[in-house]
Amino acid sequence: MRILVAGGAGYIGSVLVPVLQDHGYDVDVVDLLWFGNHLPEDTRVIQKDLFQLGVAELKPYDQVVFLAGLSNDPMAEYSPALNFIQNGALPSYLAFQAKQAGVKRFVYASSCSVYGYTVNELYDEDAPVTCAYPYGISKLEGENGVLQLQDENFSTIALRQGTVCGHSPRMRFDLIVNTMFKCAIQDGEITVNNPSIWRPLIDVRDTSSAFLRAIQADREISGIFNVAKDNFTVGQVADFVKDEIEACTGKKIGVKIKDVQDFRNYKVTCDRARTYLGFQPEHSITGIVHALHERLENYGDLDQEGYSNIAVFKKLNLGVGG
Template sequence: MRVLLTGHQGYLGTVAASGLASAGHLVTGLDSGLFADCVLGPAPVDPPGLRVDLRDVTADQLAGFDAVVHFAALSNDPLGSLVPALTHEINHRASTRLARLARDAGVSRFLYASTCSVYGAGGSELVNEDAPVKPVTPYAESKVRVEDDLWRLADDGFSPTALRNATAFGFSPRLRADIVLNNLVGHAVLTGTVRVLSDGTPWRPLVHAEDIASAVVAILAAPRSAVHARAFNVGTEKNNRTVAQIAEAVLGAVPGAQLLITGETGPDPRSYRVDFSRLRNAVPGFTARWSIPVGAADLVEAYRVYGLTQHEFDRRFTRLARLTHRAAAGELGEDLRPIGSLAGSERA
């Protein structure tokens, strides 16, 4: 397939681009480059790319593609809560606009990166895709709204699928340090302390970045009838863990580290355990392979081999800090568009 991958220079998109190319797809990226330089270790080899803001995509740029895989977004809860209006502009309205343009351009498959955080205060019982959604942040709410819009756009020629990804973890050449396992491992390696700011009790389902990429490849290969206008939780039940249990896995990967549960942020209303059986049953070609302990050990090795520093951890690989720095340097406008012109097409 000819695949357009949005957010190909992000944490997940970089891994997905490699997975799609390895599966034989002809990949073109689309990214505004906000986090293109957030690289730890050797620079990744990107596919050819369009340097364009998601809000400015045109129908002509979507013509000729068989599928769009849509990862580009303002991608975490703290950032979404800081700028909720922009979160809805980019994550909701621009995403729905992209899907509509793709349908009108003749794109037949549209894979949307949603999130398990749509379940919000889901409690301790396993929730599946038929459970009521209870988003508690602007980020999660924006994802729910896009899913609703996608089902309305679905027709005989346009087949959308929503991937409700569990909380991602694991190494990517373009790193993020502000997601739970990556963050806890970083603190352990750099300071010797596994520092948990909540009380440690919330449930989180986790999934490795490579497993998300594998799910994308498997869904594109699946019969249309199996995935048309459906949402799928992406992950594995074995990675449903409390934050305290995730921290214990980090202690196992960093001998000598100490656990500190501060509770300073108070109880976290985001707590949910997730059932992932629908994807396994509908798309037998997919299996989530990465466990939390193995992923933690892999991160420890990468952080040490590639020389992660405290400054990079705090500033370069934390989304909110990175955008704040770029805005203060005059590189971004208030609307988070890069200052200066973006080339319509370039070798990314």
């Protein structure tokens, strides 16, 4: 089976693409390479804007996996206009072209951030989506654009991922667990802006397995699936990171609690992904932190630009013009 991974050179794609290759899939990556190329050497990587792909370019593929766009709130807020184009219009455009080209399935990397601010409720995929900030709205727009193309010949799947964390060859230290790991190592202290806020979390290997399961799912399966290992308060996450770093280093790690309001607060159930996709996340926060610590020497300066999406985005002048 031939698969196009759109935006496959990013944090998630750099873990997912080798998994797909190991499973015998014939994979091409189209990516602007904002963060370089950390994929296995023999991967076919085309450096191109996905808006330049039309029906002819998409015809060879059985499935398309969409991992592109602006992938966090700081990028979206820095350039709302580009955010809505890349996260709302681009997946809609690409799914439309893919359907015309006869592609059988389009798997879209959505986000649990579409749920916005919820209080003490566990959300499934039928729950209302109430986000009021550029990233969440744009991910929802992308999701809607893709899903409404679904028919008996074109399966569309949106994976609403929790915040992804853990090691990738294209590393990010701007994601909750990874950031706390960085602060604990560098400063001996983790700052928690609001300990009561809930977040679903998922290791990048587990989210990759969710994409694999979506690709392999029965062709009649379509729709939205939450994917996370579990839900945690930010205070809990800090404690897991603190305990594991203390166990790894033998040094005491402090936790500084603040009282900053957050516009995202949600917890989700992943029963649908378990039932219909066979999704089974494996990796705990403790395991994730342990694996990061084992690689510590390879990371070099944890503050280097390449580990922060917004820093690279500003450096490349990508958000200019709104």
